Amino acid sequence: MEKTILIGAIMPRNSETESAEYLNELKFLTHTAGGSVINVFIQNLHSVNSKTFLGKGKIYEIAAYVKEQKIDTAIFDDELTPSQQKNLENILNCKIVDRTNLILSIFAQRATTAIAKIQVELAQLQYFLPRLTNLWTHLSKQKGGIGMRGPGEKEIETDRRIIRQQISILKKKLEKIDKQMTTQRKGRDRLIRVSLVGYTNAGKSTIMNYLSKSNVLAEDKLFATLDTTVRKVVIKNLPFLISDTVGFIRKLPTQLVKAFKSTLDEVFESDLLIHVIDVSNPNFEKHIDSVTKTLQEINCNNKYQIMVFNKIDNYNYIKKDADDLTPIKRENLSLEYWKETWMSRSDCKTIFISCKKNINTENFKELLYEKVKLIQKEKYPYNNFLFDL
Numbered sequence: 001m002e003k004t005i006l007i008g009a010i011m012p013r014n015s016e017t018e019s020a021e022y023l024n025e026l027k028f029l030t031h032t033a034g035g036s037v038i039n040v041f042i043q044n045l046h047s048v049n050s051k052t053f054l055g056k057g058k059i060y061e062i063a064a065y066v067k068e069q070k071i072d073t074a075i076f077d078d079e080l081t082p083s084q085q086k087n088l089e090n091i092l093n094c095k096i097v098d099r100t101n102l103i104l105s106i107f108a109q110r111a112t113t114a115i116a117k118i119q120v121e122l123a124q125l126q127y128f129l130p131r132l133t134n135l136w137t138h139l140s141k142q143k144g145g146i147g148m149r150g151p152g153e154k155e156i157e158t159d160r161r162i163i164r165q166q167i168s169i170l171k172k173k174l175e176k177i178d179k180q181m182t183t184q185r186k187g188r189d190r191l192i193r194v195s196l197v198g199y200t201n202a203g204k205s206t207i208m209n210y211l212s213k214s215n216v217l218a219e220d221k222l223f224a225t226l227d228t229t230v231r232k233v234v235i236k237n238l239p240f241l242i243s244d245t246v247g248f249i250r251k252l253p254t255q256l257v258k259a260f261k262s263t264l265d266e267v268f269e270s271d272l273l274i275h276v277i278d279v280s281n282p283n284f285e286k287h288i289d290s291v292t293k294t295l296q297e298i299n300c301n302n303k304y305q306i307m308v309f310n311k312i313d314n315y316n317y318i319k320k321d322a323d324d325l326t327p328i329k330r331e332n333l334s335l336e337y338w339k340e341t342w343m344s345r346s347d348c349k350t351i352f353i354s355c356k357k358n359i360n361t362e363n364f365k366e367l368l369y370e371k372v373k374l375i376q377k378e379k380y381p382y383n384n385f386l387f388d389l
Contacts, residue, residue: 001036038221123255174330198276199287208244280314313354
């Protein structure tokens with residue numbers, strides 16, 4: 001495993017707690033990509049240094065540590081400009097990877113089907129194009145590893161013109177795939193379409209397997225699912241289609257949102273979204289905000305939704321005694337508190353389950369059935385006789 005360090009900045013808009021949470025997520029991303037985190041460096045900043053991201057004093061402190069510990073890779077929790085990346089590589093004398101490149105690297109590892117590989121390669125090429133000079137400096141020192149998978153290994157693409165030609169070819173391939181997938185979706189117009197959406201590793205694939213009795217890959221890893229998987233589900237007398245989609249994440253690279261258009265179109269054309277949330281994650285409220293923001297970007301925020309708070313078996317909180325005067329904080333709020341909070345919402349149906357432990361899943365199926373039946377009646381009123389059988 002590559003020896004890595006993580007580097008983040010605490011900006012005025014973020015608290016130390018939030019920055020620590022972001023770096024914990026970055027650590028999970030690094031482990032998913034195959035790196036071993038040796039240390040974490042954080043600096044309070046009023047503004048980002050245009051040349052080195054962090055202040056020069058902090059950067060040279062990190063450089064000494066990199067040299068002493070023989071660190072392979074320094075991973076930053078924000079996207080770096082090409083000039084920042086080049087300057088940092090010269091000072092730290094190791095491979096520099098930013099958050100966007102790290103996520104692209106994980107997608108490159110996860111891509112198995114032809115369409116996923118095309119989508120990831122396109123996103124990588126768009127990211128690497130303005131960084132070509134710096135990229136080949138990387139390759140002269142070390143090939144492979146985090147941030148260096150995919151198009152970075154093809155020497156034929158060292159010329160910018162060839163890179164642009166390849167981007168054009170990939171875009172045309174995706175346009176053709178878009179047309180094919182649109183045709184496939186038209187053939188399914190008679191059935192209500194449901195999409196599972198949510199933050200990565202929230203348990204979407206587990207729910208997919210439960211509802212469709214299928215065997216979609218479900219792992220406790222980020223971005224275990226890249227390809228959209230569609231299955232037919234029948235609850236009582238009601239058939240509908242359900243799709244499992246790529247997980248969202250904070251600061252999801254713009255290149256990926258654009259490249260995965262054909263995958264996200266499945267969400268756009270769905271009649272109902274099942275927003276899956278890992279309620280056991282301390283940051284689940286921020287995850288909800290990230291997913292909501294991404295849905296807004298692809299114009300899907302006004303669709304019917306069911307919010308499924310999953311993994312209630314893993315929810316932990318500190319139970320307060322009757323005479324305990326400790327102030328109530330986020331860390332010691334009970335699950336019952338959250339149920340009251342979210343269940344009081346009138347604009348969106350919510351339910352708390354553990355799909356893995358089969359807790360409250362029958363009520364979830366009943367809620368899903370009622371919602372799909374309502375949409376079916378609205379969309380295809382001439383088929384309402386089916387519900388009277």
